[in-house]
Amino acid sequence: MTWRLTWCRDGHWLLRAFACVAVFAAPLEGYLLQAHGQLAKLPPALLVVTWVVVRVRQRRAPEPHPVHAVLALFAVVLLVSSALHAGGPYAAEYLLRWLPFLLVTVVLIDVVAREVPIRAILAATVAGAVVAALGGLHSLLAAGETRATGPLEDPNDLAYFLVAALPLLVALRRGVVVAAVVLVAAAAATFSRGGALALTAVVAWLLARRALPLKALTAAAAALTALGVAAVLFAGPELDRAISEKSHIAGTNVDTRELRWQAAARMVADHPGLGVGPGGFRAGYPAASHNAEIDEQTPVAHSMYLEVAAELGVPGFALFAALLALTAVTSERVRRVTTDPVPMIAVQASLIAVVVASTFLSQQYYLPLWSLVAVVAAADLRLRRTSDVACAPRDQ
Template structure:
C-alpha cells in the first residue's frame, strides 16, 4: 500500500509539475543570470527528477520507452554535440548544447510522458476533472497578451518590459532604436516583439484550430477566437503576423469552401480596415520589420548578414563554427557586403542560416527533419492545429532565430503534441488541435 500511495503521489506531482513547466515556459524572465535559468528550467528539472524516480520505483521501463525522444531529436542533439567539440569558444558551445539537450531530449520526454499520463487519467472515470490542459494554456497565452496590450497602449512605453529584456539590449532600444515608444518593446513576457512573435506563431494557430471547430462548445470556441484576434492585433513582427495569417487561411481551406471564404474575407478586412487604424499602425510596423531597405534607402541590416552567414556555411559545411559562436565569428565573412556598424535590432537573424553556420549542414538537415516529421504526423493523425503551428514557426524562423529561452519548451511541447495519438475524449473536451 505504501508503494502504491507513493506511486500515486509521484504521478500527481509529475502531472502538475509538467503543467506548471508549460505555464512558466513562455517568458524570458531570468531567475539565475550565470548560467541563465528561468522558472521553467528549474521546474523541468524537478519534474524530470520526479518522473525518473517514479520509473525507478515502479520499474516502469515500458513508460520510459513510450516516452523516448523521436529519432530526429536524437540526431539533432548528436550533430550539435559534434559541432560543440570543434568550437573556438567551447564554454559557449557547451552551454548551447546543454540547452538543446534540455529542450529536445529531457523536455520532449517529459511532455510526451505527460500527454500519455493525461490520457490515462482521462480513461479513469474517477479522475475526469484532472488537469484541464488547453484551458490552462489558453489562460497563460491570455496573460502574455494582456501584458503585451499594456505595453502596446502605453503612450510613453511600459516599463514592465525591463523584467524580460536583457539590460544591454533594452539600453540600445531605448537610447538608439526608438525609445520607450519603440514597437520593439511590445514583447509581453519576452524581451522584444520578435520573440513574442515566435511564441504567437506557435500559439495562435492552435487557437485558430479551436475557433474553427476543434474546441467543444461555443464558449471555448469564442475564447479561442478572442485569443486569435488579440494576438493578431498585438503582433508587431511582420514575419510572425503573416506566418499566422497564412496558417489560419490554410486551416480554413482544409475545412472546405464554406469555411475558407468567410475566413479569407475577414482576414482581408482585418488587414485593410482594422490594422491601419490601430494606434501603432500595425500594417506599417509589419512592413518596416521585414523591409529590404530602411527609411534612408540603405539595405536593412538583416539581409547583408544573411549573406555573411551563408558564406560561413560554405566555409564550414560539416560542423560550422560551433554553437554559441555565431556573433564571434560572423564579422570576417561579410567580405564585400556592406557591414552596417552600430547597434542593431535584436533577434533579426535567419534561424536556419545560424544553425547551418554554427552547427553545420547535418544539424540543419536534422532540425528540418525534426519539424517536417512532426508536422507530417500531425497532419496524418488529425491534428491540423499542431501542424499549422509548426509551419508558422518554421516560416517566422526565416526572419528570427527562434531557438531562444522562452520558446524552446513551447516548441517542444507542440512537437510532442503533434506526434501524440489523438484521443476521442479529453478531460477538457475534444483537443482543439
C-alpha cells in the first residue's frame, strides 16, 4: 500500500515534468534530431507511457469532453483514408505523423485538467520558444545564415513557433519584456511574411481585449528599435544581403505557392470523399500540377487547410475545421466565466497566430496547434469541475 501511494505521488510528479518537457522540446526538434534520429520522439513518448501507467494504477479514465468526439471521428477518417490509399509511398509515414499528435492531445487534455497548472504549460511553451529564438539569432549572427533558422530547417517554421508563443507572455508575470524582445527579434530575423501577419493579428487581438499593457508594449518597441538601429550600424552589409535575397525569393515563393494551392484544390475536386490519403499531396503533386515545378517534385502544400482537405477529403477537413471552431468557442466561454480571463485571452491570441500562419504553411505536424486545443479543453474541464463542486451543497 505504501509503495502504491509512493508511486502515485511520483507518477503525478513525472506527469507534470514530462508534460512540460514535451511542450518545451517541441520547437527544439532540429537540435534533438541532430543529437539522435529518434530523440525528438522521446519527450512525448515518455509522457504517454507515464500517463497510461498512472491512469491504469488509478483505474481512472479521462474526463469526457466534446473535443474527444471530434478527435475520434477525425481519427476514423484518417484511418479509413490511409487504408484506402495504403499503397501510397508516403501513406504509412504520414499516418504515423498524425496519430501521435492526436494521442498527445488526448493525454495533455487529461493531464492539464488534473495535474499540471495551465500556467506551467504556457511557461514551458514560452521557454522552449525563447531557447529556439536564441538559436535562431545565433544562426544568423554567428553561423552566417541569411535568415534565422536555429533548431528548424525552415525559417518560416521557426517564425511560426515564436509568434505562437509570444502572446502567452501576457499570462506570465516575470521576464516578459526581455522574452518578448528575444522572440520578436528572432521572428523578424526569419523574414517570414506569414509570421509578420500572424504577429500583427496577435497584437491587434491583445490590444482589442485590453490584455496587452501599453507600458510593456512601449518598452518592447523601444528595445526592438534599439536593436534594429544596432543591426543597421554594425551589420548593415549582411542585413542588406539578407533583405536582397529574401526579396528575390519572395516573388518565386508567391508563384510556387499559387501552383501548389491550385494543385491541392484539384485534388479536393477530384477526390472529395476521402482525399488522396496521408502524404498523398506530395506523391500526387507532379500529376496534379502538370509538372509545374521540375526542381521540386514532392513539396508540401504550404497551406495547412488545403493540404488537410486534399489528403483527407471534405469529411476530414470538416472535422479539422470543427476542432478549431470548437476550441475557439470553448475558449471564449471559459474566458467569460473564469475569474482571471488573461491566460485564456493569451491562449486565444496564440490560436489566432496558429490559424493565420497556417494559411501559408503546412503546420499540422507541429505541436502548438494541438497543445492549444488541449489547454482550452483542459481549462473547460477544470471550470466544470469547480462549478460542480460549488453547486453540490445547493443540490443536496
